[in-house]
Every structure is written in C-alpha cells, then in structure tokens.
Amino acid sequence: MCARRVKGVTTPPPDVDVVLPCLNEAEALPWVLARIPDGWRALVVDNGSTDGSAEIARALGATVVTEPHRGFGAACHAGLTAARADIVCFCDCDASLDPALLVPFVDEIRxxxxxxxxxxxxxxxxxxxPAHARAGNLALARMVRRRTGLRLHDLGPLRAARRDRLLALGLTDRRSGYPLQMVVRAADADWRITERNVPYLPRTGRSKVTGTWRGTWQAVRDMSGVLHEASTRTEGSRR
Structure with missing residues (x-):
C-alpha cells in the first residue's frame, strides 16, 4: 500500500487499522483504546455522540472519523473507507470485546x-x-447456515480481513445488517471464513442495538432483509 504524503512528509500506513463504530461511548473509550496493539491505528467513527466521545478519542491518540448518517453499518463503512492499512479489523467500542484479541485474527489473514x-x-x-440477544444471534446463525452452508456460531462484530477485498464486496447495508451482509457476500465470493472463540464481557453502558427485545428483533429483521436480498441477488446471477 502506498504511503500518504502530508505537507511534504511521507507517512507510512499503519500495520493494521481497527474500526471502532462509536455512539456515546465516553466511559468505555479509555479501556478500549488502551488495548489497541502497538503499531496499529484506532479509527473511532463518531456516529453522532453527544457525550464528548470524539474529543476523548482524539485526546487518547485515536484518529476520529465523523459519520453523520446514523447506523451501525454507516459507521463501519465510513471507517473502512477511511482506513489505509492493508488489513482492517472491526471491534465494538463498548468494552465488551478486547481489541488485543485481534492479533491472531490478523496473523491468519497475513x-x-x-x-x-x-x-x-x-x-x-x-x-x-442477555437471553434475547443470544436468541436473536442463534436465529441468524441458522439462517446463514441454510443460506451459505457455513457452520458459523456467531455473527459478532470482532473480525478482520484485507481492506481492498472488503471494498470489492460492494457492501450496501448501512444499518445493523452490515456484518451479516459482509459474511454472506464473502461466502458467495468463496472466501475462506474462520471463527475464533473470544471472551465476551459486560458492555459499558446500554446497547443501542440489542439492549432490549425490541432492539434485538429490529436487528433480526434488518438482517433477515439482507439475507433475502442476498438470495435474490444470487438467483439473479444464475439466470
């Protein structure tokens, strides 16, 4: 990947970019950013925070990307397009997942x-x-298994892949279906997809997506729509 030139100074791209979609995560940010591996860059995508998250992230050395269009997928994709590293990782910004655990993910990609x-x-x-979040995730994993044949157990946010290949997938969902669309389109493109167990900790603050039954099933509906779109897209390509 080419280096970037800023005011006559050439700066090499980071080893890895970690995209951290962020909506009011001021309490969690210090812990999350402290866990970013050395040489990697934290891309905090502020999605309309009102608690000073962006300012905290900058003060802690993160690169802040502003995405005014609200939505998990919108934030993730803004981070992906802003990334410069060959390998891009994604991680929630609520301290439920440790970004340091991404090191073996990156090793597999490399x-x-x-x-x-x-x-x-x-x-x-x-x-x-919570039980409702686990139930929603299980239902989606079964849908994905029927659609793609992949024996996945989770569609969680912690993941890694090469930036150029992710961009080539042409991801269009900008809501909670973004992670699912990534998996389905990668499967359709015959990517090798693997899973690694990671500890899941109580998040800091309330979830914006799966904190309630209503939020969980809204996410399931969003993702079911992605699966329907993917099936239609595949059938069309076979004609």
Whole structure:
C-alpha cells in the first residue's frame, strides 16, 4: 500500500487499522483504546455522540472519523473507507470485546490461511449476553447456515480481513445488517471464513442495538432483509 504524503512528509500506513463504530461511548473509550496493539491505528467513527466521545478519542491518540448518517453499518463503512492499512479489523467500542484479541485474527489473514476471521463470543460473566440477544444471534446463525452452508456460531462484530477485498464486496447495508451482509457476500465470493472463540464481557453502558427485545428483533429483521436480498441477488446471477 502506498504511503500518504502530508505537507511534504511521507507517512507510512499503519500495520493494521481497527474500526471502532462509536455512539456515546465516553466511559468505555479509555479501556478500549488502551488495548489497541502497538503499531496499529484506532479509527473511532463518531456516529453522532453527544457525550464528548470524539474529543476523548482524539485526546487518547485515536484518529476520529465523523459519520453523520446514523447506523451501525454507516459507521463501519465510513471507517473502512477511511482506513489505509492493508488489513482492517472491526471491534465494538463498548468494552465488551478486547481489541488485543485481534492479533491472531490478523496473523491468519497475513498467513493466507483465512480471508475473513470472525470472533465467536463466549460470555464470561453473568449478564454479558442477555437471553434475547443470544436468541436473536442463534436465529441468524441458522439462517446463514441454510443460506451459505457455513457452520458459523456467531455473527459478532470482532473480525478482520484485507481492506481492498472488503471494498470489492460492494457492501450496501448501512444499518445493523452490515456484518451479516459482509459474511454472506464473502461466502458467495468463496472466501475462506474462520471463527475464533473470544471472551465476551459486560458492555459499558446500554446497547443501542440489542439492549432490549425490541432492539434485538429490529436487528433480526434488518438482517433477515439482507439475507433475502442476498438470495435474490444470487438467483439473479444464475439466470
């Protein structure tokens, strides 16, 4: 990847960019950013925070990307397009997942043993993963298995892949279906997709997506729509 020139100074791209979609995560940011591996760059994508998250992230050395269009997918894709590293990782910004755990994910991508590595969340504390959120995730994993044949157990946010290949997938969802669309389109493109177990901790603050039954099933509906779109797209390509 080419280096970037800023005011006559050439700066090399980071080893890895970590995209951190952020909406009011001021409490969690110090812990999350402290766990970013050395040589990697934290891309905090501020999605309309009102608690000073962007200012805190900048003060802690992160690169802040502003995405005014609200939506998890919108934030993730803004981070992906702003990335400069060859390998891009994604991680929630609520301290439920440790970005330091992405090191072996990146090793798999670099070695060529996988094209997309996903984190399979394993709850490590009571209340880390509410029953309704687990139920919604299980339903989606079964849908994905029927659609793609992949025996995945989770569609969690911790993941790694090469930036240029992710951009080539042409991801269009800008809501909570973005992670699912990434997996389905990668499967359709015959990517090697693997899972690694990762501890899942109680998040800091309230979830904006799966904090309630209503939020969980809205996410399931969004993702079901992505699966329907993917099936239609595949059938069309076969005609």
């Amino acid at each position: 070695s060529g043993t996988a094209d997309l590595v996903l984190g399979r969340r394993i709850a490590r504390a009571r209340g880390a993963w």
